[in-house]
Amino acid sequence: MDRRWDDCERRCPRLGGPVTFAYCRDHGGDRPGAPCGKLLDCWWERFDVAAYLQANLPAETVAKLLQREPRPKIHSLLEMIARARQDLDD
Amino acid sequence: MTNRKILLTEDEMPRQWYNILADIKLNPPLGPDGNPIKPEDLAPVFPMKLIEQEVSTQRWIDIPDAVQSVYRIWRPSPLVRALSLEKVLDTPARIYFKNESVSPPGSHKPNTAVPQAYYNKISGIERMTTETGAGQWGCALSFACSQFGLECKVFMVRVSFDQKPYRKSMMEVWNGRCVASPSNETRAGREILAKFPDTPGSLGIAISEAIEAAVSDPSGKTRYSLGSVLNHVMLHQTIIGLEAKLQLAKVGDYPDVIIGCAGGGSNFAGLAFPFVLDKINGKAIEIYPVEPAACPTLTKAPFVYDHGDTAGYTPLLPMHSLGHSFMPPPLHAGGLRYHGMAPTVSQLVDEGLLTPKSVNQLESYAAGITLARSEGIIPAPETTHALATVIEEAQKAKEEGREKVILFNWSGHGLLDLGAYDKFLAGQLSNFELPEGVIAESEKVFAHYPKPAHLKRG
Numbered sequence: 001m002d003r004r005w006d007d008c009e010r011r012c013p014r015l016g017g018p019v020t021f022a023y024c025r026d027h028g029g030d031r032p033g034a035p036c037g038k039l040l041d042c043w044w045e046r047f048d049v050a051a052y053l054q055a056n057l058p059a060e061t062v063a064k065l066l067q068r069e070p071r072p073k074i075h076s077l078l079e080m081i082a083r084a085r086q087d088l089d090d
Numbered sequence: 091m092t093n094r095k096i097l098l099t100e101d102e103m104p105r106q107w108y109n110i111l112a113d114i115k116l117n118p119p120l121g122p123d124g125n126p127i128k129p130e131d132l133a134p135v136f137p138m139k140l141i142e143q144e145v146s147t148q149r150w151i152d153i154p155d156a157v158q159s160v161y162r163i164w165r166p167s168p169l170v171r172a173l174s175l176e177k178v179l180d181t182p183a184r185i186y187f188k189n190e191s192v193s194p195p196g197s198h199k200p201n202t203a204v205p206q207a208y209y210n211k212i213s214g215i216e217r218m219t220t221e222t223g224a225g226q227w228g229c230a231l232s233f234a235c236s237q238f239g240l241e242c243k244v245f246m247v248r249v250s251f252d253q254k255p256y257r258k259s260m261m262e263v264w265n266g267r268c269v270a271s272p273s274n275e276t277r278a279g280r281e282i283l284a285k286f287p288d289t290p291g292s293l294g295i296a297i298s299e300a301i302e303a304a305v306s307d308p309s310g311k312t313r314y315s316l317g318s319v320l321n322h323v324m325l326h327q328t329i330i331g332l333e334a335k336l337q338l339a340k341v342g343d344y345p346d347v348i349i350g351c352a353g354g355g356s357n358f359a360g361l362a363f364p365f366v367l368d369k370i371n372g373k374a375i376e377i378y379p380v381e382p383a384a385c386p387t388l389t390k391a392p393f394v395y396d397h398g399d400t401a402g403y404t405p406l407l408p409m410h411s412l413g414h415s416f417m418p419p420p421l422h423a424g425g426l427r428y429h430g431m432a433p434t435v436s437q438l439v440d441e442g443l444l445t446p447k448s449v450n451q452l453e454s455y456a457a458g459i460t461l462a463r464s465e466g467i468i469p470a471p472e473t474t475h476a477l478a479t480v481i482e483e484a485q486k487a488k489e490e491g492r493e494k495v496i497l498f499n500w501s502g503h504g505l506l507d508l509g510a511y512d513k514f515l516a517g518q519l520s521n522f523e524l525p526e527g528v529i530a531e532s533e534k535v536f537a538h539y540p541k542p543a544h545l546k547r548g
Contacts, residue, residue, distance in 0.1 A: 013353055013382060017507075029292060031282065031294075032282060032285070072120075073319045076297075080302075083298070
């Protein structure tokens with residue numbers, strides 16, 4: 001893993017405070033270890049993050065990030081409601 | 091003497107919100123299965139009145155008396171003529187701002203937190219849950235719930251929880267309960283903590299926890315609340331622009347340019363949507379949603395001759411460049427990052443009614459300092475993005491010798507974000523360095539290109 005960028009910091013537009021690139025790569029997603037879906041949005045101006053991801057993350061993860069279409073918030077809400085209800089039934 | 095503040099009396103406060111869905115065509119919200127969303131799909135997390143507002147195409151929606159009563163704690167918010175800023179910039183522009191920092195939590199967020207709490211209360215709900223990043227939204231909802239006697243639980247992303255302890259204090263003063271996410275209070279949180287006890291959390295996890303906490307309440311008396319993006323949130327925020335219109339009319343002015351920062355879209359929409367209606371009806375107004383860029387290209391990348399396109403077809407031009415093969419994601423083509431943006435704002439950009447702008451972090455903080463030292467209020471970091479564009483427009487007006495009227499939204503104060511100002515003033519926000527080797531790598535691309543001269547005037 002190339003860690004040159006890990007300590008670079010920027011203000012996270014979602015959290016409203018400073019975060020490191022390592023946070024965005026390793027913790028920003030829906031579960032620990034998953035990258036934030038806005039990783040490319042936020043870091044592309046700093047360095048060639050697409051090339052970085054391709055060199056350092058599993059191909060499937062990178063493909064998801066690169067192909068990520070803007071997703072209506074309502075979709076993720078509905079998914080989370082369904083998941084919470086499923087957990088309740090279990 | 092010119093008045094700084096243009097005030098409305100409480101009796102003059104608008105009694106209806108403006109619903110932009112009456113005037114634009116928006117693709118109906120579809121579920122992940124591709125079928126239109128049914129009200130019952132959202133009922134586990136929102137009361138029916140808010141679901142109705144989410145899909146309503148009625149242009150004007152009454153603001154309930156109980157909501158107006160709470161709004162009056164700080165509303166109507168002042169419209170301020172930025173006389174000191176105008177003087178500092180020596181601009182012929184007349185600059186006005188809506189001061190939303192005067193609300194109890196210090197931002198525009200209670201404009202929707204209050205009606206959301208109200209509609210939950212009258213639906214028999216006793217508890218609300220939500221997530222918060224920086225803590226502004228958690229504070230706003232805690233405040234709103236306290237006004238209507240509701241319990242409030244806020245899942246605050248661990249990394250922010252540790253960075254901003256006073257946000258938790260504010261929530262708890264308003265009787266909200268703020269827990270760091272992931273927490274042991276939900277199944278989702280417990281599972282994550284079991285595997286990753288030191289995780290700093292994420293907004294996605296916090297939302298999952300807040301939704302689970304609402305859905306899993308066996309009494310059925312808990313609901314979830316969201317402070318951005320959704321249509322009903324934009325609707326409630328339009329009180330900002332509606333007041334501004336009345337206030338500007340009092341002094342016989344009307345904006346040529348409207349500027350707001352665009353994160354989830356709500357403070358921008360709140361100011362802009364009532365004016366978008368005028369633009370739809372033929373008024374000539376420029377409306378700019380402004381979002382942050384992190385671009386260090388100008389200051390950090392080498393000054394070289396490079397192609398303007400990735401294929402290398404365009405002429406070689408002198409520029410600061412990280413190399414023409416450097417590929418930004420196509421999403422940036424419009425200049426606005428659409429992820430997480432309100433669908434209504436995205437739609438208006440798509441229709442050409444809004445012109446997105448972006449500004450970098452250093453410009454933003456510099457503008458924030460200029461405004462704090464002229465108008466006195468320390469702006470929230472997100473507000474500073476709008477301020478940088480305001481200054482740019484005011485300077486443009488000076489160059490053009492035009493008495494342009496600029497209106498912007500001062501969406502919140504930054505009194506709990508002073509760490510960011512410390513860093514800016516200490517020069518630490520400008521110390522981003524491209525790691526060793528990267529510039530050298532970039533320069534390999536340009537090895538056989540001519541080098542531009544660094545020309546200076548005089």
